[in-house]
Amino acid sequence: MRAERGVMLDALYGTLIAPFAEFDFMRRALIGSIALSLGAGPVGVFMMLRRMSLFGDAMAHAILPGAAIGFLVSGLSLGAMTLGGLAAGILVVLLAGLVTRNTALKEDASLAAFYLISLAAGVTIVSLKGSNIDLLHVLFGSILALDDLALILLAGITTCTLLTLAVIYRPLILECVDPAYLQSVSRAGGPTHLVFLILVVLILVGGFSALGTLLAVGILMLPAATSRFWARELDGMIVAATLTAILSSVIGLIVSYHSGLPTGPVIILSTGCLYALSLLFGPQGALVSRLVPHVHLEA
Amino acid sequence: MIASPAHLPDGMPDAAIRFDNLTLGYDRHPAVHHLHGTIPSGSLLAVCGPNGAGKSTLLKGVAGALSPLNGRIEIARAGRGGARVAYLPQLAALDRTFPISVADVVASGLWHKAGLFRRISNGENAAIDAALAAVGLAGFESRWIGSLSGGQFQRALFARLMLQDAPIILLDEPLNAVDDRTAADLLDLVKHWHGESRTILVALHDLNVVRSIFPQTLLLARETVAWGRTEEVLTPHNLTAARRMSEAFDEHAHECARNAA
Numbered sequence: 001m002r003a004e005r006g007v008m009l010d011a012l013y014g015t016l017i018a019p020f021a022e023f024d025f026m027r028r029a030l031i032g033s034i035a036l037s038l039g040a041g042p043v044g045v046f047m048m049l050r051r052m053s054l055f056g057d058a059m060a061h062a063i064l065p066g067a068a069i070g071f072l073v074s075g076l077s078l079g080a081m082t083l084g085g086l087a088a089g090i091l092v093v094l095l096a097g098l099v100t101r102n103t104a105l106k107e108d109a110s111l112a113a114f115y116l117i118s119l120a121a122g123v124t125i126v127s128l129k130g131s132n133i134d135l136l137h138v139l140f141g142s143i144l145a146l147d148d149l150a151l152i153l154l155a156g157i158t159t160c161t162l163l164t165l166a167v168i169y170r171p172l173i174l175e176c177v178d179p180a181y182l183q184s185v186s187r188a189g190g191p192t193h194l195v196f197l198i199l200v201v202l203i204l205v206g207g208f209s210a211l212g213t214l215l216a217v218g219i220l221m222l223p224a225a226t227s228r229f230w231a232r233e234l235d236g237m238i239v240a241a242t243l244t245a246i247l248s249s250v251i252g253l254i255v256s257y258h259s260g261l262p263t264g265p266v267i268i269l270s271t272g273c274l275y276a277l278s279l280l281f282g283p284q285g286a287l288v289s290r291l292v293p294h295v296h297l298e299a
Numbered sequence: 300m301i302a303s304p305a306h307l308p309d310g311m312p313d314a315a316i317r318f319d320n321l322t323l324g325y326d327r328h329p330a331v332h333h334l335h336g337t338i339p340s341g342s343l344l345a346v347c348g349p350n351g352a353g354k355s356t357l358l359k360g361v362a363g364a365l366s367p368l369n370g371r372i373e374i375a376r377a378g379r380g381g382a383r384v385a386y387l388p389q390l391a392a393l394d395r396t397f398p399i400s401v402a403d404v405v406a407s408g409l410w411h412k413a414g415l416f417r418r419i420s421n422g423e424n425a426a427i428d429a430a431l432a433a434v435g436l437a438g439f440e441s442r443w444i445g446s447l448s449g450g451q452f453q454r455a456l457f458a459r460l461m462l463q464d465a466p467i468i469l470l471d472e473p474l475n476a477v478d479d480r481t482a483a484d485l486l487d488l489v490k491h492w493h494g495e496s497r498t499i500l501v502a503l504h505d506l507n508v509v510r511s512i513f514p515q516t517l518l519l520a521r522e523t524v525a526w527g528r529t530e531e532v533l534t535p536h537n538l539t540a541a542r543r544m545s546e547a548f549d550e551h552a553h554e555c556a557r558n559a560a
Contacts, residue, residue, distance in 0.1 A: 049397055170415055174407055177444075178393045184362060184386050185410040185463075232443070234398050 019257040026253060028146045032154045032210055033249035033267065036203070036219060039158035041242030042165055043203050044224030045234070046196065050176050053225075055111065056217040059197075060204055062092040062115035064213045065122015067205075072125065078150050078209050085208060089201030092118055097194060143210040143253075143263045150209050157206035161199050168192045173234070211264040218268035219245055226275045229282025244274050315340035315467055315498035316361060320370035322555075323353070323360045329368065330356040332522045333557060340375060340466075341496040343489070345503050345513035345529065348541050352519045354502035355389055358469045361500065362386035374467065383411060385465035387456055389472045389502070395445045401455050402427055402440040408462030430458040435484055450481040457488055468492060470501045474508070486512055506533055520544035 019026045047056055066088025070080035092114045099110040146154075165172070171188040174181065182189040200220075207216025227240035252267030259266075280287050316338040323331040331353035338344055346354045359365040360372055362384055374384065393404075406419055406427050413419055419427075431437055434454040439447070447455060453473065460468060470489070474482045490512065492499055503509050509516055509529060516532040518524040520541040525532040 167415070173397075173399065173403075174410075176394060177397045177399055177404065178391070178407070180364070180388060180392050181407065181459075182410075184364065184384075186414075188415065232398055237398070 015258070016254060019254060025144050025146075026257065028151060029143045029210075029253055029263065030250065032143060032146045032151055033253065034246050035151070035154040035158045036206055036210055037223070037242055037245030037249055039161035040203050040207065040219045041223055041227075041245050042238045043161060043196075043199055044220040044245075045227060045237045045241050046172060046176070047200065047220060048224040048228065049234075052200075053221050055108075056200060056204065056220050058111055058115045059089055059092070059200055060208075060213050060217045062118045063089045063201065063204055063208065065118050065125065066091075067208060067213060068122050068126045078147070078153065082153060082205050082209065085205040085213070086201065088118055088122070089205065090198055093194070093197045093201060097197075101190075143267070146210065153209065154206050157202050161202055164195060164199055168195055172196055211267065215264050215268050218271060219249075222268065222271040222275050223248070226271070226278045226282075229278040229284050229286045232284055244271065244278075248274055313339045314373070315342065315375050316500075317373040318370070319373065321360065321367055321372055322369035323356050323365055324368050327368065328549075328552065329555070330521065331360065331519070332555075333370070334523060336517075336523070336526055338498060338500070340498050341493075342515055343493040343499050343501075343513055345501055345509040345516045346519060347503060347506065347509060347516055347533070348519035348524070349544060351521075352541065352544065353521050354519055355471050357519065358386065358471050358500060358502055359388075361467075362469055383463070383465040384467045384469060385460050385463040386469040387460060387471060387473060389475065391456055393444070393452075395447075395452070397444070399444055400440065401436065401442050401444055401447065402431070404444055404455060405430060405458045405462060408459035408464075411463065426462060427458075430461040431455075433461060434458045434488065450477040453477050453485065454481065457485055461488070465497070467498045468500070470499070472502055472504065474503070474505065482508075509533065 020030055044056075047053060063085040066084040066086070067081040068084070069088075070077070070082070070084025073084075074080040092111070096107065096111040096114045099105055099114075100107040103110075105113075168188075171182060171186065171192040175189050175192050179189055203220060204213070204216045207219055210216075211219060223241040223244035224237075226244045227237040230240040231237045248270035249267055251270040251273075253263060255261070255270065256263040256266040278286060281289075283289065314337045318334045318336050321331060321334040322329050330351075334357070346357060348354055356365065360367060361374070364386070406413075406423075408430075409419060409423055409427075412423065428437070428440070431440060434457050436451060436454050436458060439451070439455075444452065444455070453476075457473075473485060473489075477485065486508065489499060489501065501513070503513075510533060513529050515527065516529040517526045518532050518537055518541055521544055524541045525534075525537045
């Protein structure tokens with residue numbers, strides 16, 4: 001009896017704890033992905049509530065060429081790639097904002113225009129010089145190879161994101177709910193929107209060192225969409241999204257460690273599984289709770 | 300509410316709002332054309348006219364959401380905070396799917412006091428409760444805005460207007476899509492604000508309501524048809540003249556040569 005329990009504990013330890021206890025790179029990956037999740041949770045929820053889910057996708061494409069140029073200039077240096085991505089992302093956000101404010105074009109259309117130009121330019125530049133294998137690295141990230149600099153960068157991005165969110169929390173909510181009213185009482189609306197877009201770029205740039213440019217959107221949007229099925233109020237959604245992101249990072253790391261599958265995609269797939277489960281069984285407006293007939297209340 | 304005459308525009312000791320050859324519009328086409336006039340502080344003014352007469356455009360202009368194509372709008376500065384104008388647009392473009400409570404929406408009316416960071420004090424919380432009670436929404440504090448009916452929602456927006464505590468209040472068709480009882484309650488609030496000598500402009504199409512409550516009326520048909528005491532403005536003759544205005548913009552209109560002499 002006691003021996004049996006011992007075997008089971010050993011197995012559990014071997015499956016869940018040992019990978020992190022024995023390997024430094026797994027611990028780093030864990031810390032990095034938790035740092036990323038802490039920032040991505042709240043930003044993702046606000047993106048979802050502002051109906052900007054697809055905006056993240058567009059920005060991820062806009063960042064890619066910047067990262068690629070950084071890569072061309074100084075090889076696989078996280079610093080250069082991050083700076084390049086950040087510059088490309090912010091440039092696209094600013095230009096699109098400028099066009100939206102001063103012409104008849106709506107924001108989504110002008111963003112689409114700029115991110116496509118950015119993407120095409122980036123791919124052209126990369127094809128002039130780099131190899132395809134290098135590009136794959138940028139596309140799908142390298143969470144198992146996070147060095148000190150990368151960890152500090154991720155932690156810094158998260159700290160910066162959370163502090164900024166705390167500062168713009170009130171106008172950001174009003175800008176979501178009633179932008180016309182905010183405009184009538186304050187000039188904070190425009191800057192708040194812009195700062196929020198830059199936060200999205202920051203999280204995406206942080207995400208690509210771990211998950212790659214394309215999958216970084218996954219850690220933003222999937223936990224946010226999942227949180228919708230767990231909470232009705234904003235704070236609840238933010239907590240649920242952050243927990244979902246952390247949980248799926250842990251699951252993804254463990255599964256990929258044991259199965260030998262690439263880590264970034266497996267993390268996002270774990271998020272996808274949590275999303276699918278919540279979609280079916282979550283307590284708030286999920287499919288199953290809608291199928292079960294509820295007797296309505298008296299008043 | 301309105302500050303001492305020293306703060307008012309020169310020569311207009313009593314004015315809350317003054318239009319000086321004001322033209323407002325879209326894509327160079329005027330929707331409000333060469334408007335002159337003064338609204339004394341403490342007025343309760345109905346803005347009437349057919350669809351497309353420029354009622355909403357005028358309120359937007361006063362609210363500062365639209366800059367004039369020509370001319371000026373002068374607004375008396377009340378106190379050191381500058382002119383505060385509370386504006387309720389016709390179709391308040393609120394995202395009613397956002398998870399926010401009625402109390403929080405109403406509390407946003409305190410922006411001029413709380414701004415970005417200041418916390419809402421106990422006294423201000425009491426003011427929020429009082430405003431909700433005044434519009435008949437006591438007990439709705441923690442309800443989601445998405446769960447309110449159209450009339451309840453309009454009441455909540457009126458509660459926010461109360462907290463904005465502005466000397467000038469602009470309401471654009473505030474009684475659209477609300478039932479008779481809600482309309483009566485909201486009009487009582489308007490009368491109450493009038494009693495507090497705030498300056499109130501209301502765009503309305505229900506002339507019976509205008510006749511029964513509003514002492515002053517501006518009848519607009521892109522240009523002023525008549526402006527003055529309600530019973531002298533809303534005459535059959537004036538109303539027919541207003542109705543004659545053509546709604547569509549003339550795509551081939553020439554540049555307006557009229558000048559403010």
